[in-house]
Amino acid sequence: MSGYWVSLIGGMIIGLSAVLLLVLNGRVAGISGIVGRLAQGANILTNGAFVVGLALGPVLFLALFGHMPAVTVTGSWPLIVVAGLLVGFGTRMGSGCTSGHGVLGLARLSRRSFAAVVTFLAAGVLAVALLKCAAP
Template sequence: MTIDWYNFTPWSALVGGALIGLSASLFVLMNGRIAGISGLLGSLLERGEGFGEKALFVLGILLAPLVWQLFSRLPDIQIDSGWLTLTVAGLLVGIGSRYGAGCTSGHGVCGLSRLSPRSLAATLTFMAAGFATVFVLRHLLGG
């Protein structure tokens, strides 16, 4: 294994992780709810209580790359799959997050930080499923 030292950016990753932790912590302190993105998006469609704060949180997620671009160049995006594959994958992730009662942000970031056994089980499950999917698609099917 070799490390691409030119593209190795531990400081920006550390700052990004700290900002994610800070925003999730502030959200739970101010709203009493965890910052699970799938739950936030679902509740935005219902237009229930706290709509404004939830909308601002999601807007902040969408605007963050534009703010970052003021200070540094955004990485090049390379998508190696077709639209059909991406659409099916997105639908499967959406269905999985609905049946799993949360997503990577809800379980992986907020749930694990609260030492939730349910979130640990969910995170281990979707990580294992992701590893297995990549292994099958890349190594067994040659995709």
């Protein structure tokens, strides 16, 4: 199966799960919010099921395709840790993450989500440009 098909099907599953969570539970599928609420012990069954479902994604991929998805990480561990901390800080500052703002916020035509997604993308482009300039 072409990589494009896998990505398309994955995106459709993400969209479907986000819509189902919103329609059935009235919750936005923002991963940072779900993990944050789970860490606080709130709504453990629903939040825990969502996080377990995320973790089982690669296992389902293995069952369907006979191999784990290919993942290549080229950054150093210190860079990855700093990037993760900055993303965590940004999700708190922006009141949500790419999944909440990008998947559901844009679909609901939220101006705040539009501003957040533009900020995420601009920061990503800037980070890549700066790191490419700094690379030997």
